[in-house]
Amino acid sequence: MSQSAVSEEPLIKIRNLHFSRGSRKIFNGINLDVRRGQVTAVMGPSGTGKTTLLRLLGGQLKPDQGEIILAGEGDIGRMRRKALFRIRRQIGMLFQSGALFTDMTVFENVAFPLRVHTTLHERLLHDVVMMKLEAVGLRGAAALRPAELSGGMTRRVALARAIATDPQLMMYDEPFVGQDPISMGVLVQLVRRLNDALGLTSIVVSHDLAETMSIADYAYVIADGEVLAEGTPQALQQDPAPEVRQFIEGLPDGPVPFHYPAPPYRDELLGEVL
Amino acid sequence: MIGLDSLARLGRAGLALMAALGRSGVLFFQAVWGWPSGQGVKLWMRQVHFIGVLSLIIIVVSGLFIGMVLGLQGYSILVGFGAEQALGQMVALSLVRELAPVVAALLFAGRAGSAVTAEIGLMKATEQLSSMEMIGVDPMRRIIAPRLYAGFVAMPLLTAIFAAVGILGGMLVGVDWLGVDEGSYWGTMQATVDFRADVINGMIKSVIFGLVVTWIAVFQGYDLVPTSEGISRATTKTVVYSSLAVLGLDFILTALMFGRI
Ligand SMILES: Nc1ncnc2c1ncn2[C@@H]1O[C@H](COP(=O)(O)OP(=O)(O)O)[C@@H](O)[C@H]1O
Ligand SMILES: [Mg+2]
Numbered sequence: 001m002s003q004s005a006v007s008e009e010p011l012i013k014i015r016n017l018h019f020s021r022g023s024r025k026i027f028n029g030i031n032l033d034v035r036r037g038q039v040t041a042v043m044g045p046s047g048t049g050k051t052t053l054l055r056l057l058g059g060q061l062k063p064d065q066g067e068i069i070l071a072g073e074g075d076i077g078r079m080r081r082k083a084l085f086r087i088r089r090q091i092g093m094l095f096q097s098g099a100l101f102t103d104m105t106v107f108e109n110v111a112f113p114l115r116v117h118t119t120l121h122e123r124l125l126h127d128v129v130m131m132k133l134e135a136v137g138l139r140g141a142a143a144l145r146p147a148e149l150s151g152g153m154t155r156r157v158a159l160a161r162a163i164a165t166d167p168q169l170m171m172y173d174e175p176f177v178g179q180d181p182i183s184m185g186v187l188v189q190l191v192r193r194l195n196d197a198l199g200l201t202s203i204v205v206s207h208d209l210a211e212t213m214s215i216a217d218y219a220y221v222i223a224d225g226e227v228l229a230e231g232t233p234q235a236l237q238q239d240p241a242p243e244v245r246q247f248i249e250g251l252p253d254g255p256v257p258f259h260y261p262a263p264p265y266r267d268e269l270l271g272e273v274l
Numbered sequence: 275m276i277g278l279d280s281l282a283r284l285g286r287a288g289l290a291l292m293a294a295l296g297r298s299g300v301l302f303f304q305a306v307w308g309w310p311s312g313q314g315v316k317l318w319m320r321q322v323h324f325i326g327v328l329s330l331i332i333i334v335v336s337g338l339f340i341g342m343v344l345g346l347q348g349y350s351i352l353v354g355f356g357a358e359q360a361l362g363q364m365v366a367l368s369l370v371r372e373l374a375p376v377v378a379a380l381l382f383a384g385r386a387g388s389a390v391t392a393e394i395g396l397m398k399a400t401e402q403l404s405s406m407e408m409i410g411v412d413p414m415r416r417i418i419a420p421r422l423y424a425g426f427v428a429m430p431l432l433t434a435i436f437a438a439v440g441i442l443g444g445m446l447v448g449v450d451w452l453g454v455d456e457g458s459y460w461g462t463m464q465a466t467v468d469f470r471a472d473v474i475n476g477m478i479k480s481v482i483f484g485l486v487v488t489w490i491a492v493f494q495g496y497d498l499v500p501t502s503e504g505i506s507r508a509t510t511k512t513v514v515y516s517s518l519a520v521l522g523l524d525f526i527l528t529a530l531m532f533g534r535i
Contacts, residue, residue, distance in 0.1 A: 055404075058407075058408050060404060060407060060408070081412075085410050085411075085412060086410070088407070088408055088409070088410040089409075089410040091408065092408075093405065093408040095401045095404065095405050096401070097400055097401050099400060099401035099402050099404065099405035100402075101402055101406075102400070102402070112409065112411075113409045113410070113411075116409070116410070116411050117410060158405075161409075
């Protein structure tokens, strides 16, 4: 794998990415590659900016500095509105909440991207939608409304919708969070299977370490706006650096602090009331 | 330094207001140029139904009562001058020039504007707008534009219905109850209500009010902080800002239209 990975240009190259929310620095010079055909994991504690990273990749937020190069298309951060909407057809994104359209049935949700981007005949459209629903095991739920679905089903419908137009790149935001063990297992398998069967490139952003590591080809650990470690899951498991060990072993406190930055505790309790 | 502090706060509030006005202007132009291709008419019809047809009941009931009150009050004033035949003229002019556009717009802001804000806000909070964007569909075209155009068209229609029902309500009280001659109720109305000066001007008002109210409603929904508190604040803002805008604009428009008489 290492030979071809080196010779082939990555699908996405992030170079020296900086991004702030107000005065809070979220990314402080991140470099990251997403190679074609692979499942790339981006892991890190909650609030490190994983969702923000996906929004930057989708062009919904603009970087303060740095580049996000999509192979053959250029810098996503500098694209005009029209170009952005064009490349987004090549990108499928699974939102943390599923984000199904609540005024449509499951069938219409999955049909939505097909209706706007293709001119399929109604008969053919029906078959394509059913194929996508079958792929996530929910063909039987086509007539239901989003409010009637469980959390795991919602996410699988959202997944069917995201792959409806056969994107090149799939981005998953915390796909395993808040799932019971069975739907968690189903989703883990689906991410890997879809990637290999449809020849996709996938980015999985997550803090569920074990599940994510089990399907990733390559993983990044980010914290405090920087890439803490990167490598294959096997290599990361062996990484001796204390920050990486803390995250991988799930210790509550260590080099990555448990506390949100705050003035000294003593001053807070004994100092003057502001 | 309380003085400097409040000055700074004033400055910040001013800047925030300017930024919000800028964002709402951008939204307005993006939506106005963004008539959704293909399914546009269907989406638009659905919104006309949602914000127009469903506001009908409140518009009809309010129009009826306001017309009836106008009939009563007008009669009690006019009868003192022995001019109760002019009741039709009085009811019609008050409704067509002022009451129908203004009251219908206020009701519209409360009934439809708040609903639009809450709906768009909830779509934002549940990431539906973001996911639409990532599917490659511009929510400005798909969600915002049809609602803006629907408000633009529904408002004048609702205003016309309000005025018509109000005139009937005035007749109900004036003619059927208080005994004004039916022929003179309609006759004075026909003789004095001028199509261009009164009806068209009233319609111009309602088009402007419809535009402003729906613009405020969609902007508040699109721009809110996506939490439950944010949605409730934005809904309130829609009703308050729309009402103030309608009343303020009504004075300006009236001064422009009828000020020289
Ligand atoms: N709309 C927003 N406005 C301001 N700050 C935000 C907003 N969205 C997220 N943040 C902040 O950015 C940081 C990263 O958020 P996020 O990308 O959602 O983290 P993660 O997905 O890794 O949990 C968080 O500290 C959050 O408070
Ligand atoms: Mg997140």
